[in-house]
Amino acid sequence: MPPEPRSGEPVVVAHLSDLHLGAHHQDAVDGLAADVAAARPHLTVVTGDCTMRARTAEFRQVRELLDRLPGPVLTVTGNHDLPLLSARRVLDPYGRFRSWIDADLDPVVRIPGLTALGLQSMPRWRWKNGRVTGEQAGAVRRVLGGAPPGDVRLLALHHPPLATGTARIIGRRRLLGAVRDARVDLVLAGHTHVPDVRAGHRSRPVFVVAGTATSHRIRGIGRSWSLITVDRGAIVVGERFLGPDGWHTGRVVSFPQLSAETS
Template structure:
């Protein structure tokens, strides 16, 4: 790559329980970063209502493209026959008809996973088939591409918050030589490095459901040998780079010969 790839990572918009000034100002802040790809890791809506999806669609349409978005637990109807019969209908109508979207932008190949099956209430699950998709799609990315996996639930969570299928997903991440795993759900920004992969959990970008931090999104730069994560925090004077995860650096593994995942 001649220049680092730039990924804007937003999560947990919770439209319907959001700050209007955060929604109004975030588009300009993200646009100013000139990202190659914008990733939104779930909970775009608060209660999966039609009006909330309409507003979320409007926001996504104003972000610099391409945009990859995945479902969160709040994007399925909460307690309704729709959750059983047509849990993803509104998502497919307003956000993306493909529940496992793939985006290729410049030197970035990204895959989104739906980690919220309709029969789970809050915590997530990744199936064996989905783990296989990680290897199939990201493992076959061109040599030198930044390989990005996006899902709502953090794969490194443990205890009662652990993702079902966590071990098989992490095995797939390792086999596919994924550079970045992006998630949300907790509303608390976090960056960790494990076996050459950088795991980024974004905070809540626009919602009032704050957990000790303000609204934020993650600005990620991926160069030949490193990953830099800067947290953009919303304050009284607008968006700024905060101290919480400022200049967190992870080492990016070198690409495999021929771009294969070494299966």
């Protein structure tokens, strides 16, 4: 059974993204689950692009990897998890994801000390970039805004909400408004293959973009995943990189605890 955080103990989250199984580096896949398990996370989050081309064989590989990761595991879709050019994209774009990964496209995970919500940010009518609906923004307010006092409030989606220009997510304003109203602590995303950490107003929420954990598309950065620890309200994000001798910690970014006056 996965560990559950005890009262007053840190909450640990493993954040993976952009696995792109089907266009992956096998050594990265082979060692990833063990490295994540060694961190003993209370929750593992995978923010989309699990597959390269949404093929059945690729989803089967994803399922095998997810079953090796420490649970519970919260997984959302990315743009590569929808069929690229076929009638299936119109008629049943999420069918394989639902069958192999999770029937709920906006999943909720609740464990002691943590409430997490995932959003399906990839509509079938968009080629690459995402959107968040008014209904989903309402779910952020309802699920995360209604979390028990003291819970870490975590939101996960594939597309980074702070992206601008042509990468700007449709519904960004309503999403960020809901994040603020719900007092979200962590917003996790992927998509760029480049790890990034930044904070909102008064250090909340902390926005974490994980790099690609296992794919060939490393964009000069290397393969990585993010390890997040929340201890008495302070948030620490460590980036785990794959090197010649295995996984190791690279950059570590810390954000202080919010006082009651500023929370």
